[in-house]
Amino acid sequence: MAGYVALLRGINVGGANLIGMDALAEDFRAAGYESVRTHSQSGNVLFTAEPQTAPDLEAALESMLRHRLDAPLTVIARSRDELAATVAAAPADHGSDEFRSEVFFLKHPLAADEVMAQLPELRDGVDRMAPGPGALYFSRTKALATKTRIQRLMAMPVFKRMTVRTWRTTTRLLELLDA
Structure with missing residues (x-):
């Protein structure tokens, strides 16, 4: 099993x-x-x-x-x-105290590079997006979180093929699978 x-x-x-x-x-x-x-x-x-x-x-x-x-x-x-591969491939500072960090899980067969090519312009110094295995890593600077432009992605049809979890939930799910 x-x-x-x-x-x-x-x-x-x-x-x-x-x-x-x-x-x-x-x-x-x-x-x-x-x-x-x-x-x-x-x-x-x-x-x-x-x-x-x-x-x-x-x-x-x-x-x-x-x-x-x-x-x-x-x-x-x-x-x-x-899930372990997704957690391991996250940017080094993903989940740090400076950011609000999330994982956008992609439904198969959607690929990270496909979404990255469609990604609307994010706000420099506020938003960061990085591709990963079956996921996108999104972070926004906590102090500037209200200035995020991530809603532009969330309004796109491709967003219906994703689900979002906080970094803490993502890592906790891996801990639970390992328990």
Whole structure:
């Protein structure tokens, strides 16, 4: 069995797509996944399953959730090793006290270089974006966070193929997969 995390996009945000984590975990168990647990209320589900490719797992999870919840949800799945590679490849100061840092996880087959080529101009000295394996690392200077231009990316159609987690949540998910 391999460890995975499913990152559900757009649930329990701003009062939309309200899904209880206990019920969500039960849906995963009923579908045959093992060692299921959730982290926070934003749709992070940790579990074990037979090894499979992330695109196949994403498709299976989306189908299961559409059937069980009667809602089309975007799921981005990462194996423990894929998540570890994303954490390891982060810029050295990502997550430092100077920045508010996040990871934009990309749905397969979306690639970081594809998004970087479409990236609208960010604010110099405020915003920073770097590509990584299956992700983009975004940081904004804390003291200037209200001046960010990241909303321009969030308004683009490609953003619907991503989900965002804070750096702290990302590293915590890896810790939980390793526990």
